[in-house]
Amino acid sequence: MNSCSKDDNVAVNALEAPIANAPKDVNDEGFRAKWNYVSHAKSYLLDVSTNENFSTFVPNYNAKEIIDLNEVVSGLNGGTQYYYRVRAKNETEISGYSNIISVVTTGSSNIPEDPTFLKVKANKLANPFFVGMAVKASQLTNGSPYDVILKNEFSSISAEYEMKMDQISVSSGVYNWTVADKIVAYGNSNDINVHGHALVWHNSVPQWLKDFSGTDAEFKAEVKKYITDVVTHYAGKIKSWDVVNEAVDDNGGTMRNTIFLQRMGANYVKDCFQWARDAAIAAGDNSLLLFYNDYATSTNVLKQDKVFSIVDDLKASNIIDGIGFQMHNNYLNPTRAQIEADFNKAVAKGVKIHVSELDIQVNQSNDISTFTNERRLAQKEKYKEIVQLYNALPAVNKYAITIWGMKDNESWIPFSAELNHPGNDWPLLYDSNFAIKSSHTGFLEGLD
Numbered sequence: 001m002n003s004c005s006k007d008d009n010v011a012v013n014a015l016e017a018p019i020a021n022a023p024k025d026v027n028d029e030g031f032r033a034k035w036n037y038v039s040h041a042k043s044y045l046l047d048v049s050t051n052e053n054f055s056t057f058v059p060n061y062n063a064k065e066i067i068d069l070n071e072v073v074s075g076l077n078g079g080t081q082y083y084y085r086v087r088a089k090n091e092t093e094i095s096g097y098s099n100i101i102s103v104v105t106t107g108s109s110n111i112p113e114d115p116t117f118l119k120v121k122a123n124k125l126a127n128p129f130f131v132g133m134a135v136k137a138s139q140l141t142n143g144s145p146y147d148v149i150l151k152n153e154f155s156s157i158s159a160e161y162e163m164k165m166d167q168i169s170v171s172s173g174v175y176n177w178t179v180a181d182k183i184v185a186y187g188n189s190n191d192i193n194v195h196g197h198a199l200v201w202h203n204s205v206p207q208w209l210k211d212f213s214g215t216d217a218e219f220k221a222e223v224k225k226y227i228t229d230v231v232t233h234y235a236g237k238i239k240s241w242d243v244v245n246e247a248v249d250d251n252g253g254t255m256r257n258t259i260f261l262q263r264m265g266a267n268y269v270k271d272c273f274q275w276a277r278d279a280a281i282a283a284g285d286n287s288l289l290l291f292y293n294d295y296a297t298s299t300n301v302l303k304q305d306k307v308f309s310i311v312d313d314l315k316a317s318n319i320i321d322g323i324g325f326q327m328h329n330n331y332l333n334p335t336r337a338q339i340e341a342d343f344n345k346a347v348a349k350g351v352k353i354h355v356s357e358l359d360i361q362v363n364q365s366n367d368i369s370t371f372t373n374e375r376r377l378a379q380k381e382k383y384k385e386i387v388q389l390y391n392a393l394p395a396v397n398k399y400a401i402t403i404w405g406m407k408d409n410e411s412w413i414p415f416s417a418e419l420n421h422p423g424n425d426w427p428l429l430y431d432s433n434f435a436i437k438s439s440h441t442g443f444l445e446g447l448d
C-alpha cells in the first residue's frame, strides 16, 4: 500500500518531458511541429528558434501555450533552418525540455544540411563511415515514412532477409531476382551504399538444396554456382557481401555443424570466399569487400578465438576484407571493455569492421512491461558507447554501423522464440510511430 501511494506521488509530481517528433507539412513558410502526449499534462509550451541554443525566439513562439499535440507554425522564411522544443505543463508544474527538432523550410535559399540526421553528422567526421539500416523491399516506396527517413539519415542498406539464398534461389541455376533487385536499385538510385547479406547461411538454405540428392561434390558445385551467379549479377552494384554467416558454433569454439560443413568439408568457408572473389574479379569488380559475419563474439571468447582463426586463414589467402560483428546486444552486455577487445582484435588483423546488425534490447530478462525511463537512458548510453568505440577506430578499419530495423514494433527481437522473451522490447532508434528515441540521440552523441 505504501509503495503504491509513493508511486502515485512520483507519477503526479514528476511531469515527464515530452518527446518532440519530426515535423509534418513542411513548406516555404512553415511546418507543423509535433510531440508525444505526456501523462497528466494539461497543455504544452512550444519554443521555436532559428538557433539551436534558443537564445532568441521566433515572435510569438517563446513558450507558446498549446492544448493540442501539434501546432502549425507559420509566417516563417523559406529555405531557413529552425529548431523547436516543447515542455509539458500541468497548471503550475512545468516539465523539462523535450529533445530539439531541427527543421528546414522549403524554398530557394541555401538549405544547410540537417546536423541532427545521422548520416549528415557521420559524413562530417574526420574519418567518416556509413550509417546503415536493414530494409525490406516493401518499405521502399517513394514518399513512405521509411523512404523519407532512409534518404535523410542513412547512407547504407542491408536486406533484412530478402537477399538470402532461400529467397533468391528457386532451384539449381534458377533465380528470383525481383525483390532483391528492388532493394539494390533503391540504394543505387539514391546514392545509398548497398551491403549484400548473406550468401551462405545455414538458416536460409532453400528446400531444394536441403533435399539435394546428388553427391557431395555436386552439392559443392551447386553452392559455387549460386555464389558465382549472385556475385556476378550484382557486380558493380553492391559494395560488399557477407559471404558466410554464423559458421562458428556457440559452444566450444568449433565449426557449427551445418549442411555446408557436412557436405563440403572443413574448408568450405574458404571455398566460398574464394568463389566470391573469383566471381567479382571475373565480372570486373576488383574492389568488392568480402565479410565474415557472426554474433556474440564479444562475450564468448572461445567463439571469438575461432572466428579470428578463420579470419587468419582467409587473410593468408587475401580473400577477406572485413568482419561483421552482428551486435544483437542488450543494455548491459557486452561491456565496453568486451566490445573494445573484440574491435581491437580485428584492428590487429588489419580487417574492416562492420557493426552489421546492431540493436540493443532493454528487456532481455523479461522484467519490464513498459519502456521505462531508466531503460530508455541506459539504452541511449549503450548506443552512444558503441558508436564512440566505433568512431575511435582507425579510418582503414571503418566501414559501417548498420541498425537492424527501423521501428521498435517491427524488430525481430520481441518476436524471436529463440531469445525467449516473447513480450515487449524496444531495441531500435525509432518508436512505432517513426518518432526518434533517446537511443537516436545517443547515436548522435557518440559521433561528437
Ligand code: GLA
Binding pocket: 160, 161, 197, 245, 295, 326, 357, 412
Ligand atoms: C541473424 C541473421 C540476420 C537475421 C537475424 C534475425 O542475425 O544474420 O540475417 O536473420 O538473425 O533477424
